[in-house]
Amino acid sequence: MLFQDIMLGLDRFWADQGCVIALPHDTEVGAGTFYPTTFLRSLGSAPWRVAGVAPSRRPTDGRYGDNPYRFQYFFQYQVLLKPSPLDVQQVYLDSLYALGIDPHAHDIRFVEDNWESPTLGAWGLGWEVWMDGMEITQFTYFQQVGGFDCRPVSVELTYGLERIAMYLQGVDHAFDVEYAPGVTMGALRGDFEAQHCRYNFEESDAELQRLLFDKFEVEAKRLLELGLVHPGYEFVMKASHAFNLLDARGVLSQTERQNYVQRVRRLSEASAREYLSQLGELETAPEAS
Amino acid sequence: MPDLLFEIGTEELPSWYVDEGRAALAQLLEERLAAAGLAAEQVRGFSTPRRLAVLAEGLPERSETREELRRGPAAEVAYDDSGAPTRAARGFAQSSGVEPGALEIRDTERGRYVFARIQRGGDAASGVLPALLAGLVEDLPAPRKMRWADVSTPFMRPVHWLLAMLDDTVLEFEAAGVRSAATTHGHRFLAPGEVRLRHASSYVDVLREAFVLADSDERDEATWRAASEAAGAEGLAAHDDPALRAEVRNLVEYPVAVLGRFGEGYLELPDEVLSTVMIHHQRFFPTHAADGRLARFFVGISNNRVTDEDVVRSGYEQVLEGRLYDARFFWDADRRKSLSQHAWGLSGIGFQKDLGSMADKIARVSDVAGRLAEALDLPREERASLDQALPIFRADLSTDMVYELPELEGVMARAYARAEGLPEEVALALEDGVLPRGPGDRLPATRIGAILAVADRVDKVVGFFALGKRPSGSADPFALRRDGLGIARVLNAQGWRLPLADLVLEGAAPHRANGMEIPAEGEAEVERFLWDRVGSLLNEQGMPVPVVRAAVQGSRSVIDASRRAHLLRSLMGHEEFPDLMALYKRAANLARQEERRRNVKPGLFRNEYEAPLFEALPGARRGVEALLAQVREALPGWDLASPPASPLGELGDGVRAVLALKAPLDAFLDNVLVMVDELEVRGNRLALLREVTEVLRELGALDQLEGA
Numbered sequence: 001m002l003f004q005d006i007m008l009g010l011d012r013f014w015a016d017q018g019c020v021i022a023l024p025h026d027t028e029v030g031a032g033t034f035y036p037t038t039f040l041r042s043l044g045s046a047p048w049r050v051a052g053v054a055p056s057r058r059p060t061d062g063r064y065g066d067n068p069y070r071f072q073y074f075f076q077y078q079v080l081l082k083p084s085p086l087d088v089q090q091v092y093l094d095s096l097y098a099l100g101i102d103p104h105a106h107d108i109r110f111v112e113d114n115w116e117s118p119t120l121g122a123w124g125l126g127w128e129v130w131m132d133g134m135e136i137t138q139f140t141y142f143q144q145v146g147g148f149d150c151r152p153v154s155v156e157l158t159y160g161l162e163r164i165a166m167y168l169q170g171v172d173h174a175f176d177v178e179y180a181p182g183v184t185m186g187a188l189r190g191d192f193e194a195q196h197c198r199y200n201f202e203e204s205d206a207e208l209q210r211l212l213f214d215k216f217e218v219e220a221k222r223l224l225e226l227g228l229v230h231p232g233y234e235f236v237m238k239a240s241h242a243f244n245l246l247d248a249r250g251v252l253s254q255t256e257r258q259n260y261v262q263r264v265r266r267l268s269e270a271s272a273r274e275y276l277s278q279l280g281e282l283e284t285a286p287e288a289s
Numbered sequence: 290m291p292d293l294l295f296e297i298g299t300e301e302l303p304s305w306y307v308d309e310g311r312a313a314l315a316q317l318l319e320e321r322l323a324a325a326g327l328a329a330e331q332v333r334g335f336s337t338p339r340r341l342a343v344l345a346e347g348l349p350e351r352s353e354t355r356e357e358l359r360r361g362p363a364a365e366v367a368y369d370d371s372g373a374p375t376r377a378a379r380g381f382a383q384s385s386g387v388e389p390g391a392l393e394i395r396d397t398e399r400g401r402y403v404f405a406r407i408q409r410g411g412d413a414a415s416g417v418l419p420a421l422l423a424g425l426v427e428d429l430p431a432p433r434k435m436r437w438a439d440v441s442t443p444f445m446r447p448v449h450w451l452l453a454m455l456d457d458t459v460l461e462f463e464a465a466g467v468r469s470a471a472t473t474h475g476h477r478f479l480a481p482g483e484v485r486l487r488h489a490s491s492y493v494d495v496l497r498e499a500f501v502l503a504d505s506d507e508r509d510e511a512t513w514r515a516a517s518e519a520a521g522a523e524g525l526a527a528h529d530d531p532a533l534r535a536e537v538r539n540l541v542e543y544p545v546a547v548l549g550r551f552g553e554g555y556l557e558l559p560d561e562v563l564s565t566v567m568i569h570h571q572r573f574f575p576t577h578a579a580d581g582r583l584a585r586f587f588v589g590i591s592n593n594r595v596t597d598e599d600v601v602r603s604g605y606e607q608v609l610e611g612r613l614y615d616a617r618f619f620w621d622a623d624r625r626k627s628l629s630q631h632a633w634g635l636s637g638i639g640f641q642k643d644l645g646s647m648a649d650k651i652a653r654v655s656d657v658a659g660r661l662a663e664a665l666d667l668p669r670e671e672r673a674s675l676d677q678a679l680p681i682f683r684a685d686l687s688t689d690m691v692y693e694l695p696e697l698e699g700v701m702a703r704a705y706a707r708a709e710g711l712p713e714e715v716a717l718a719l720e721d722g723v724l725p726r727g728p729g730d731r732l733p734a735t736r737i738g739a740i741l742a743v744a745d746r747v748d749k750v751v752g753f754f755a756l757g758k759r760p761s762g763s764a765d766p767f768a769l770r771r772d773g774l775g776i777a778r779v780l781n782a783q784g785w786r787l788p789l790a791d792l793v794l795e796g797a798a799p800h801r802a803n804g805m806e807i808p809a810e811g812e813a814e815v816e817r818f819l820w821d822r823v824g825s826l827l828n829e830q831g832m833p834v835p836v837v838r839a840a841v842q843g844s845r846s847v848i849d850a851s852r853r854a855h856l857l858r859s860l861m862g863h864e865e866f867p868d869l870m871a872l873y874k875r876a877a878n879l880a881r882q883e884e885r886r887r888n889v890k891p892g893l894f895r896n897e898y899e900a901p902l903f904e905a906l907p908g909a910r911r912g913v914e915a916l917l918a919q920v921r922e923a924l925p926g927w928d929l930a931s932p933p934a935s936p937l938g939e940l941g942d943g944v945r946a947v948l949a950l951k952a953p954l955d956a957f958l959d960n961v962l963v964m965v966d967e968l969e970v971r972g973n974r975l976a977l978l979r980e981v982t983e984v985l986r987e988l989g990a991l992d993q994l995e996g997a
Contacts, residue, residue, distance in 0.1 A: 067615065067618075068614070069611060084437050085438070086447065086449065103478065104478050104593070105595050105600055106593065106601060107589075107593045107595070108593070109301075109541075111304070111540060112302075112303035112304060114433075124435075125435040127301060131604065132604020132605055133573075133589060133605045133609070134604060134607070134608045141435055141437050150436075151436075151439070152439035153435075153436050153438055155437075167607070172607075
């Protein structure tokens with residue numbers, strides 16, 4: 001199955017499950033969880049179902065394209081269901097059929113894997129899903145987001161698209177995956193990956209990123225105070241990416257790193273607070289201890 | 290005598306909770322049944338990744354009846370002048386469900402009151418159990434419960450069904466948003482859907498038919514049998530690792546073994562690297578040939594029996610090859626640099642923000658290790674090896690392999706040291722220095738490694754205490770207790786009579802040289818902390834608390850304390866020794882009256898009971914020395930986390946020599962008035978008693994032994 005058919009198949013499947021198929025957000029994020037359609041919309045009491053491809057950037061994970069599994073830029077398929085349906089595991093297994101995988105023909109396991117994002121003030125409990133020993137999906141019941149307890153609880157599914165495609169196509173490197181007829185992932189992304197790795201690890205201007213982080217932080221605070229949640233949160237994402245670049249450049253001491261994490265976290269929490277406040281649910285939202 | 294079955298069906302539980310949750314559920318049910326007067330003859334727990342269950346066999350039909358006395362109003366207001374019950378008494382009788390005439394008056398500490406005798410219990414089990422079982426779902430202890438959807442009851446994972454039956458009858462109730470029923474669920478893939486139960490007692494058999502082995506022992510055996518058979522097909526043995534076995538059996542409901550293999554070329558990686566990748570990343574059983582060498586086959590335990598096993602096998606192989614590919618990449622890349630070059634990287638790895646980088650730390654550790662080597666009189670050749678190991682100690686922390694697989698720290702240092710041709714003693718010491726990694730781990734086998742291990746840990750403990758980051762209560766975020774236990778175990782195993790106070794002083798010196806303020810009280814605090822670890826290790830070995838206190842307070846080094854503990858426990862088991870201790874106590878109480886130390890002067894003896902006691906002292910002293918020598922010889926050093934290699938055995942002549950003190954001491958204490966007016970005589974008698982207690986106190990801080 002072509003890479004693009006996997007994405008289209010999942011779109012179709014989750015659309016049929018009542019999900020909004022959202023387009024990728026046009027700001028760099030470390031994971032689909034940062035998307036406003038996940039981070040912000042998982043807050044509050046209103047039901048919400050969303051799915052879609054989430055291109056993600058994790059500068060420290062880059063390996064210049066040498067490692068078959070690790071990249072600084074990759075595609076997740078992100079699903080968020082609020083409240084979490086009781087049959088979500090079965091629905092998930094059904095979604096595998098959409099990829100041409102019959103779960104009865106494989107060894108599929110739900111293995112404990114809990115998740116925590118210090119920069120988002122968020123954590124959850126769940127599993128990584130193993131198919132024949134390979135991790136193909138992260139499954140998380142959000143317990144806390146932006147420093148607030150989740151009521152009701154959302155469940156987030158994150159498919160590792162490259163891994164699934166490698167498995168389905170029987171290839172050993174994500175760049176060998178056929179994306180569209182006659183076009184491999186490597187042809188689409190190979191240069192991009194190698195050059196960005198060089199940029200992330202060797203060439204990025206650390207002083208510029210420090211400066212940008214400071215400016216983004218100030219701007220995020222200013223906008224959130226004005227009640228502009230969405231533009232404000234956008235600057236939180238930008239600040240977070242600036243921090244990720246600094247981290248990859250290896251210029252942060254442990255203490256400094258911790259400091260940046262706390263600063264992003266405070267911004268995330270302020271965004272969550274303002275979002276809930278505008279929903280009129282701040283009073284009833286249980287603040288986590 | 291009916292049987293009660295209760296099963297909580299969930300989404301996949303964390304593998305470690307499958308055992309823990311089963312035990313917790315069985316215990317909680319047992320407690321609640323007992324409290325409700327419904328104690329069962331036997332309670333058995335079952336569990337798989339998708340269920341926790343209990344079968345309570347032989348339940349009474351009705352709860353035990355018991356009588357309770359309920360206190361009512363004071364007697365004086367309960368009856369009027371004519372002796373008739375007042376309104377207060379009648380109201381109390383009514384609310385207690387008895388006739389006013391049945392009330393009785395009793396004396397209590399607070400005066401006379403009326404009481405009603407109330408019959409409790411006798412309720413049908415089927416009536417009591419629904420609420421009791423619902424309470425189990427609410428109250429089952431678990432370290433980290435979660436919420437899901439908008440269900441208000443948290444649990445380890447979302448609850449899907451509740452099976453509750455008393456023999457063949459459903460016990461109906463609702464908990465965690467689910468109604469109980471007489472149905473369970475079979476294997477997720479092999480027997481999906483509901484399975485109806487006819488009788489509580491058929492639980493295990495019904496589930497076995499539905500491809501679920503609910504009995505943990507049965508599943509464990511099936512897992513191991515399947516793994517062994519699969520490996521056996523290639524003439525190999527599966528690696529028997531109890532922790533792996535426990536984890537694997539709790540990741541499946543129905544174990545199916547799949548034998549796979551990896552490329553021969555990966556066998557050039559050190560065995561530990563291969564095993565770690567297989568075990569920690571994939572939960573595969575490594576296999577080995579009869580000569581113990583790792584083979585290129587592995588066994589994966591699948592949770593599904595599929596039509597085409599090759600699909601699963603090739604999946605396992607592909608994933609494992611990917612991991613091994615990475616590992617070999619790191620192995621090759623890391624070996625392009627020597628360990629000395631890797632050591633440069635330590636300055637980029639933080640240890641603790643106020644204690645500097647790992648490079649700073651290793652500099653301090655080198656300093657401490659050097660001083661320990663002096664103090665322990667390390668032979669010259671070993672000293673040379675130590676000096677060779679120090680600059681590259683923990684250098685593997687900056688290798689790619691250890692970055693990716695942190696559990697291989699130490700193992701990689703040894704492997705890379707061998708690969709670059711360093712002497713074997715150095716290679717072994719580098720690994721030994723990070724041992725023990727935890728409570729069950731082995732200890733350094735080499736002396737140099739033991740010095741590194743102790744120096745590394747004492748640097749950390751002293752440094753963190755100086756920063757005020759000491760453990761408190763159950764909170765020990767920096768695992769300092771683990772380090773303290775490591776120090777105690779290594780010192781004891783080496784049999785070094787190194788005073789703990791000296792060790793702490795050495796550990797503090799480099800921190801002080803770096804300008805850190807460590808007051809004397811700070812050192813004393815670390816020393817107490819280390820002694821507490823020694824004490825807890827001895828306690829865990831079943832050593833009585835007073836014996837441990839006496840041994841610890843009477844010793845300066847760990848090995849002296851642990852030997853004394855064994856000696857004292859043995860002595861306390863002797864029929865006459867506790868009597869001697871009672872006499873010791875009387876003597877010590879008297880001796881305390883005299884602050885000044887003076888020599889006993891036989892010329893001042895005024896009474897026939899003084900000289901015999903004095904004359905018994907040299908023999909007793911020799912006896913104490915003989916006992917201490919015996920215990921030194923019998924217990925040459927061992928891992929404090931386990932019993933000594935050979936037990937202490939019968940105490941020899943020493944014990945008779947010490948006990949020879951009993952008769953004269955007894956006679957002295959019974960017949961000699963110590964506190965006479967004549968000051969010189971009084972002082973002489975106190976000095977004699979002081980000598981007696983000092984001789985005995987060589988055995989330990991005997992004052993702690995009361996009640997031992």
